[in-house]
Amino acid sequence: SQQGEEDPQALSIQEGENATMNCSYKTSINNLQWYRQNSGRGLVHLILIRSNEREKHSGRLRVTLDTSKKSSSLLITASRAADTASYFCATESRGGYQKVTFGTGTKLQVIP
Amino acid sequence: EAGVTQSPTHLIKTRGQQATLRCSPISGHTSVYWYQQALGLGLQFLLWYDEGEERNRGNFPPRFSGRQFPNYSSELNVNALELEDSALYLCASSWGVDETQYFGPGTRLLVL
Numbered sequence: 001s002q003q004g005e006e007d008p009q010a011l012s013i014q015e016g017e018n019a020t021m022n023c024s025y026k027t028s029i030n031n032l033q034w035y036r037q038n039s040g041r042g043l044v045h046l047i048l049i050r051s052n053e054r055e056k057h058s059g060r061l062r063v064t065l066d067t068s069k070k071s072s073s074l075l076i077t078a079s080r081a082a083d084t085a086s087y088f089c090a091t092e093s094r095g096g097y098q099k100v101t102f103g104t105g106t107k108l109q110v111i112p
Numbered sequence: 113e114a115g116v117t118q119s120p121t122h123l124i125k126t127r128g129q130q131a132t133l134r135c136s137p138i139s140g141h142t143s144v145y146w147y148q149q150a151l152g153l154g155l156q157f158l159l160w161y162d163e164g165e166e167r168n169r170g171n172f173p174p175r176f177s178g179r180q181f182p183n184y185s186s187e188l189n190v191n192a193l194e195l196e197d198s199a200l201y202l203c204a205s206s207w208g209v210d211e212t213q214y215f216g217p218g219t220r221l222l223v224l
Contacts (some may be wrong), residue, residue, distance in 0.1 A: 031211055040200055042116070042215035043155075088154065092211050100213060102147070104154035 004032075004089045004103025012109040019076040021106040023089030024069075030092045032065055033100070034074050037086045046074075046087075081112040114139065116216035118203050124222045125193050133188040133219045137205030143167075144186040145206075145213060146178060150199040158201075161186055193223045 007022045023032070031050045035043040049056045049065045049072065056063045062075040076083055086105045093101065117136045125131050137144050146158040157170040161180035169176075175191040184205075190197055200220050204213035 042202060042217045045212050048212060101157065102155040
């Protein structure tokens with residue numbers, strides 16, 4: 001079963017606006033990662049946040065992690081048309097033998 | 113540095129046939145992961161190979177199998193193809209304890 005569930009499933013915003021996507025997961029994790037996928041191609045790694053971190057920044061990306069709520073958010077500021085893609089969270093669970101589990105994704109459309 | 117490569121890019125088969133998909137990881141990476149992404153869906157974990165051994169597999173029938181070669185490249189074999197096997201098959205690689213997975217562009221399999 002999917003460990004991560006993204007919300008919303010789809011999001012459409014105007015260029016320049018901020019986009020926020022959320023990810024909830026079920027079990028304790030070592031880290032959580034966000035990936036981007038452009039139009040049915042391979043995934044590109046965006047950012048990794050460890051379980052002992054609460055917030056991380058990378059350029060226009062800001063990721064937060066709340067382990068008590070088992071949730072994470074990805075904020076993309078000042079969105080651009082090129083940010084149009086699907087965004088997936090991926091969790092590495094503590095214990096177990098499968099390293100990383102991907103969520104169902106949020107499809108972001110940025111309208112120029 | 114070359115990224116993860118996959119071949120072929122597209123593959124069209126008929127029901128009942130067998131398909132072989134190939135993946136070459138980034139040089140130095142020992143782990144290879146296979147995922148299935150059906151149209152519009154998230155990534156479903158298929159197989160994980162590390163150092164030539166199958167470490168884990170997802171909830172897929174035995175007709176999905178694979179192997180990892182001494183040079184760490186990998187093959188995914190799908191026997192007795194069914195229409196619902198039509199999907200984008202993504203391969204990713206990682207190095208040792210590095211949690212980040214680097215994805216290839218995928219092989220799009222169409223079963224007619």
